[in-house]
Amino acid sequence: MSKITRRDFLKLVNRVMAAAGLAAVLGPVLAYFYPSDLTETPAEPVLVAPEADMPVGESRTVSFGRYSALVINTPAGLKAYSAVCTHFACIAKWDAEKRSIVCPCHDGYFDPLDGSVISGPPPTGLKPLQTEIKDGVIYVSAGEES
DSSP states (O other): OOOHHHHHHHHHHHHHHHHHEEEEEEHHHHHHHSOOOOOOOOOSSSEEGGGGOTTOOOOEEETTTTTTEEEEEEEEEEEEEEOBOTTTOBBBBEEETTTTETTTTTTTTEEETTEEEEEOOOOOOOOEEEEEEEETEEEESSSSOO
């Protein structure tokens, strides 16, 4: 059995670190060129929550294809929008205290009733999505809101 020298050990550590660094760089590069899911919007409606779990004033953010959807139960009924802010593609959130949709990145505000811009830098409103209730369960799908 041969002993490993300090020089051999450092060469081994150097190779392991080089391989880890290469993997850390190549992983995101490969993911960029070969993304796992290019679907902008799903073909089938996406489950949000049971209707009983979303009283007026509550919201849910759900995965909706490549992006997220924001579903809010307003006094006027269920409203759904793409959660992607039209300013810099941050994910907008429902703020129950302010009763508006807020983009935390640059202080943009959207109207929960129609998705239009209330204030801030977003150039246009949020894209509306369609909601439907089947057997007491809320679903969201692509299309114009009804």
